[in-house]
Amino acid sequence: MSAPVRGDEVRLGPPGPPPQARGRFGEFGGRFVPETLIPALEELEAEFRTAWTSPEFRSEFAGLLSGYAGRPTPVTECRRLSEILGVRVLLKREDLTHTGSHKINNVLGQALLTRRMGKQRVIAETGAGQHGVATATAAALFGLECIVFMGAVDVERQALNVFRMELLGAKVIPVNSGSATLKDAINDALRDWVASVETTHYCIGSVVGPHPYPWIVREFQRVVGDEAREQCRGMLGGKDPDYVVACVGGGSNAIGTFAGFLDTDARLVGVEAAGLGLESGKHGASMSRGVPGVLHGARSLFLQDEDGQILEAHSISAGLDYPGVGPEHAALAASGRATYASADDEEALSGFQLLSRSEGIVPALEPAHALGWLQREAGNSVPLGSTVLVTLSGRGDKDAMQVAERLTGEPLE
Amino acid sequence: MNLESTLRVKRDAGKKLLVPYVTGGLGAAWLDVVRAVALAGADAIEIGIPFSDPVMDGRTIQEASQRALDIGATPAGIAADLSRLDIDVPLVVMTYYNPVQHAGHERFAAQLVAGGVDAAIVPDLPLDELDGWGDAADAAGIETVLLAGPTTGDERLQRICERTRGFLYGVALMGVTGERDHLAGQAKVMGQRCKAATDKPVLLGLGISTPAQAAEAADAADGVIVGSALVRRLLEGGGPEEAGAFVASLRAGLDADSVSG
C-alpha cells in the first residue's frame, strides 16, 4: 500500500483487538460506574461492535476524516530541528486537522455513534478546550445539542477555546468543585450523564472512562498511527522509526499513535507532564508517580494519597493536567511494550519555542512536552542519529497568550 | 442480628423504615449528630466516608465531603470514631471504591468490623465488578448493599436482588443525590418494581427531602433513605438537636402514613 498523502481518501486500517473480557487491558480497565449508567454502556458497546465492522459506518467515518477533518495529515521531515538535536525528527501533523488537534478524529466517530443510537444531546468534558471545541464542532455538523463541562481554572487559561465553543453553539459550564480542572470536569459530566443518559451521549475525549470508552477512543484515534506507519515507511525506505513519541494526558493521541506501531520494533515513549518537577508533588505524571486505583469508571494508575483520595495534578498545559491515565497505557507500561517519561513546565516551554523557531510550527503546550523531552534526551537516552517520530497532537494558537504572559511576565495587551 | 434481619423484623411488624445519611467526620460533633439521629427514630444510619471525587453526589454531599476531608477525615479515623458509639442502630457506610481498594479489601472490611459497622454501599462498584470486595465483605460479615436504577432491566434487577445484602437500594430518580422539590415520577415505579422482584427489604433513596416525600415514597417500598436534606442542615450550622428534630419529623411522616394505611 502506498503511503497516505494529503488530499487522498482516508483508508482505515483493520480494526485493532478489543480489550479482554469485562473491558480489561491486563489488570486495568473495567466498568466501575453507578448502576444507572450500565445499560447505556452496554448499548454503546454493542453499537460500536456492530458499527466498527460495518462497511457503511467505516466508509462514512473515513469520508468525514478526509472531507471534513482534512486527513490524511502529513508527516513532516524537520531538517533544521534534526540538525540542532542530532536526531532525525519526523512530526505527525495532527495540528493540521480541522479544529487543530487529534481530538476531532475521535469526536467524528462518536458523533456517528450518537446518531446511530438516536440520541440528540451530547455532553463532553474538556481540559485545554480542544476536545470541547472538537465536540462542539461535530455537534454543529450533526445538529446535536452540546454541553461542555470545563474546570473554572481552564475556562480562565483557555479563554479563546471557550469563545470558540460558544460560537459553535455549545454551552460551556464552568466547574468549580475540587481542583476546577479536567478531573472535576469529568466528574460533573458523569453527574449530568447519570441524569440524562436516556437521551444523551457522553462524548469522552480521551482513552479514559469505563469500558467501552478506552477501546472506542483508541480505535477512532488509531488512524493517526496507521497513517504515520505507512508514511514513515515511505520516507525511511520501508523502515520504521527507532522511537515513536507522544504526549500523554489521558493518552488518546499516544495510544492512537502507538496502535500503528505495536507490531514494529519501534520504541514507544509516552511523555507526561512533570509540572513543577516530579519531586515537587505538583505534576501530572500518573504513570511514574501514580498507583493503581479506580476513578472515572476504570482501574488504572492515579495520583492519590495514602487513603486513596485523588490528588490534584499540575501542569502548565490544561490538556495534561489530569491525575490519571488511560488503562491501556497502564497495561502497556506493565508489559514493558511502552515506556513513560516526563517533561516539566520549563522543558515544555523550551520545546514550544524550539519548534516554533526551527521549523515555523507553533505546537500546542501538550505535545511541546514530547518535544521538550526529546530536546533533553537527544544524545542521552536517545542515541544521536536515531530516527524519532513525534506526534504533534495539536497547534499552539490556544496557548499563545498564556506562553506570552509566562515568557514576558506580563499579560498581553 | 445482621442488618437484613433487623430491617425485616421491623418491616414485618408493619413499620416503614427510615435510614438517614450523615457525612462522617463532618465537624467535631459528628458522632453526637449520629446519636441524635438514632434517638430520633432511625432504623439504620448511613455513614458517608468522604471521597475526593464523589460522582454519585450532588452539591450538598460534595461540599460536606470536601469539608470533612479538609478537617482531616479518613476512612480509618471514621471507623475508629464509630467504634466509640454506644447506640443500638445498625450502621451502613457509604463510600466509593477507590478508598476501599486502596486500603485492600480485607483490611477495609476489617476496619469496618472493628468500627461496629454492619454493611457497606459502594455506588461505583456495580454487580459486574463486585467480586473481590463482595467476597471479602461476605467473609468479614459486612453486608454489601447493591443499587438498582430506573434504567436497570428486569433480568439484571433479578440478579441484583439475589446478590444484594442487607436491603435493596432502589434509586428513586435519574441523577445524583440532592434535594428536589417533588418526588420523582420514577420513585414509585422503582419501588413497585423492586418490591415485585424481591422479598428483601427495599429502600428508596435519592432526592427524598421532606416528611411528605418520604411518606409518599415509602408507600411504594419498605422505607426511605434521606441524605442531602439532613446534610444541608448540618452544613448550614445545625447540630445534633436540629438533626434529631428533622429526623423525628421524617419519622412522624412515615409513621402517620403507615398508621393511616
Ligand SMILES: Cc1ncc(COP(=O)(O)O)c(C=O)c1O
Ligand atoms: C493538543 C492536545 N494534545 C494532547 C492532549 C492530551 O490528551 P490525550 O492524552 O488524550 O491525547 C490534549 C488535550 O486536551 C490536546 O489538546
